[in-house]
Amino acid sequence: MELRQLEYFVAVAEEENFTRAAERVHISQSGVSAQIRRLERELGAELFDRSARTATLTVAGKAALEHARAALAAAAAVGQAVGEVTDLIRGRLTVGMVIGCTVTPLFDALAAFHRAHPGVEISLREDNSDRLVEGVRAGAVDLALIGTAAATPDGLDALTIISERLVAAVPAGHPLATRPRVTLRDLGAYPIVCMPPGTGLRTLFDQACAAQNIQPIIALQASAADAIADLAARGLAVAILSDSMAAQYRDRLTALTIEDVEIPALLALVWGSPHSPALRELLAYSRRAFAEPDSD
Secondary structure, X not given: OOHHHHHXXXXXXXXXXXXXXXXXXXXXXXHHHHHHHHHHHHHOOOOEEOOOOOOEEOHHHHHHHHHHHHHHHHHHHHHHHHHHHHHXXXXXXXEEEEOOOOXXXXXXXXXXXXXXXXXXXXXXXXXXXXXXXXXXXXXXXXXXXXXXXXXXXXXXXXXXXXXEOEEEEEEOOOOOOOXXXXXXXXXXXXXXXXXXXXXXXXXXXXXXXXXXXXXXXXXXXOOOHHHXXXXXXXXXXXXXXXXXXXXXXXXXXXXXXXXXOOOOEEEEEEEOOOOOHHHHHXXXXXXXXXXXXXXX
């Protein structure tokens, strides 16, 4: 008994016609008939009543049909399982990361995944958050770490990594340095240095200002937090950063809570669907990496 015989048997049973079944399985009608006859000889029973214009199942045929379908489904499942393993042995993943963002757990996840699946080629792409989201939607990027003002970009799945408030950061001696918190209108009197459009922090800042009809003075823009902090530390402008970003520069800058921006800035992993086996595996490594406490 061969799988192709079961396939032809199921096709004839469902089409109730040898000619249509032959078209469905892409061989000649005589080929289908010959294989069905061979199957019937092996089983010792006729599977179809051929006396009418349609191919009608006999009692034996009805008893065999569901088992034949189950056998074909099991064979397909075997092929899928092997295919998924093959995809994990060899394949390619494109991972996106927002410019200027160094997140150690993501690198840990990539390294652990590479050790487990060295045949999967990993390429890393840096860009702003908006372009990375579009890349994921278009299928050009499999997984991306982005800054965003929304928990989940439309049409994508997401895992929030960091959720924190925006802060203004100023050097000692700045007129705002002695204040524990500020408002957007307070900041309106000073030049601002922040990330460029298309980044999560900038989107959140712009949306908050627009909601209050405030037009900030964006004097300088930089993609890297280090550059923003250096410019602010030299007194050129007030830096707009996330709370954890500003904490890295506490030796040079004082972080001030922006009290009227309550919506948090988010850092999130985003991906689309359907998920390839390699992407599902990388997601599992990423979830574990971000769930583990920082060992530093």
